[in-house]
Amino acid sequence: MRTWLRRAGVVVLFLLVLEFCARLDDWIRWGAPWWGPYSYAVLLVDDARGRHGRPQARFEKWQLNSYGFRGPEITMAKPKGVVRIAVAGASETFGLYETPGMEYPAQMQQLLDAEAPGRYQVLNTASVGMTLPRVIQQLRGWTRRFEPDVLIVLVAPTSYLYGTAPSFDPPAERPAPPLVDHVRIYRKSKTVLRRLVPTWIQAWVREGHTAWVVRQHEPGWVWQEAPPERVTLFREHLEALIDEVRSSAVQVVLVTHPAYPPESSGRYRALLARMRDGSPRSSEACLVGMEAAVNRLIQELGKKRGIPVVDLATILAKDRENFADMFHFTDQGARQVASALVKQILSLPAEGTISR
């Protein structure tokens, strides 16, 4: 009995030391607190403005400034003679896989500084999961205070394929973090396992889970094409955004959404499985169809309302060098995006500002 207790003690000690190493590692590398949960959620806050970046928050490589934007410190008052460009969007804009400082808004800043030092300032107002209604709400309640001259919008159409469609309603209260969020080694282990476990196994597990979810619903529940009501909703929200921005005399630039194309490779299958697991109601055809429908809509509205559109969906070469997964960019991909957007910025007519 004592032997078994001793062995159990050794195992427990092993796990405790692992957890200690994880916390020490986080503290040294990222300045993470020793106690409490430490996950992406620390970057977000819910208040009267809705859900947005928490000022001065930091989680691993992601660091927010005093205004909850990713990027360097700025002043709310726009410096004289500076053209401010606010970039709004979700995780593609916020930056997930890129090296810090290489997300495309930061690269835009670098390119614009090379072109005209000190003349332009790029604000990354994006946050993960940001939808069009949230962009509008943030614009009304926050972004306009920074007097942007230009607003660039890159929003993911996939947010319109979740169970609950995006809306102007206040975000649902975030549940308390699960107990595992307090175990740092658990989160780190998932990252390592994703790297080690072959992608075909990961795809198989996710596909199995998606199939199980689908079986809980009635036949025909899965969308086989872009659902018309969601496409219509996207259109309404996009029109509302254009109206909001137009009323403030800021120049808006719309961007079509680039995505990693369908192919038969194992890597694509794994990416698709992951995507579908988050949105089990969407078949592959639905995902592809939604991308195409939304991009067509953006082009159409841009032409109709005289708004410049950067067709990233066409410009960005669809290969593994540009895409870290189905929608998010590598450093190189972000560079391509930044270059295309800077080209558009530099061709814009004289700037205007949002009035307070």
Place this chain on the structure above:
Amino acid sequence: MWFNTLDFAVFFIVVWTLYWLLPLRAQNVMLLVASYFFYGYWDWRFLSLIAISTMVDYIAGLKIDRAATEGGPGSARRKKAWLIASICTNLGLLGFFKYFDFFIDSLSAVVASFGLDPGRLHLGIVLPVGISFYTFQTMSYTIDIYRGKMKPTRRLLEFALFVAFFPQLVAGPIERAKALLPQMLRKRRFDFYQFVDGLHLIFWGLFKKIFVADNLAPFVDRVFGVSLEQFAAIDPSGFAVICGAYAFALQIYCDFSGYSDIARGCAKCMGFELRLNFNHPFAAKNPAEFWQRWHISLSTWVRDYLYISMGGSRRGTVRTYFNLAVAMVLIGLWHGAQWGRVLWGAQQAVLLILHRMLEPFLAKLSWARGRLLDGLWGLAKMIFMFQLFCMGLIIFRALSVGQALDMFWRIWVWKGAADWSLVLPLLGYAGPLLIFEVIQVVLERDDLHRLERVPAWAKSAACAMVFYLLAFYGATAQSFFYFQF
């Protein structure tokens, strides 16, 4: 199938599980099939070379012994003929696959003078993985039989397994038949402590490979470059060259000794004992001691089958130096079909010869009195020996002789400024290794698992820390450096 991949982990778990469920004969059959599968996973075509080497040496061993047993006129000639057949077959395979294109390229001027086009003679031969190891291993079998040191085996299955045993097939240790073959022939019993020792060795080997060697590899590439054009663009300072050389020393040590540890660990888990291949080589105080600690299986092979055959140190000083030079140059050539490797071998030969010449005088220099000064003097010699080794590694790693000379020149003139930020990654990755190595050297233990007096809780905590570094800071899987030998 590299040791540091999930594929191998799955393969080994399956093989190990089946192994202990089977009786002896079936174990050996299963191991042989698994070994061929392991080798064929890279390229099934080269299984034919292993098969050729196996059959030729199996038959040669029996014929040599038969000639010796029968005696009579011509027996000595028959013995020698079969030995030559074995050596020629193995060296022929090695020479063709590893050195043919090298010699054609090196002798292109001579080839052209005969009216032949060297370009057309260059065959672009693919180097079979591990050929330098298993050919040497099988040659040692026939040579030992010829010398009367052992009897041949009639068990083809076990002999084939001795040649192709997967833990040590592709990058050593180069085993002697006298040591390994009897283990193949006798029953193995599961020993829990041997199994745990094996796991410890695998764990430590993976740490050296994944955390130290694979993380230092990009650092080394950033100094040496992967092409001469890139090196010219990098334009490293003298300080950077030194850091790069140190990093490469640690990389190659951890890569190779890590592989050896994993090989020994896997073998231990199945009840086999493979020889120690690295015995803290950076603790060596002179070149002779270094080669008793570094790649022991190769250095002892060359000593026993080449150096001693040439007369060793029994035929006078000049002949001894000559034999040393030949042995070391061939060791250099064994490491790769490149003139840089030959030069590296020559540099090692010069060090060994100089050491022999100066040893009597150095012994008289023992001015250190007392344990502390003696220790400091020993440490100074270790550090000096490490510098000499690293100098040689610049020649070894450089992409050309010209690049090596350039790098020495950069150190000599101290080109550029010292960038101390280069030291940080070096210490960061090598630091934990150095701590454990120093502990082992000071305690004079051969392997980590022999730290019996350390309490279980301390070992558990240390394992957890090493595991953390391995799991979360291990680089992505890279091939083992010695695989292409």
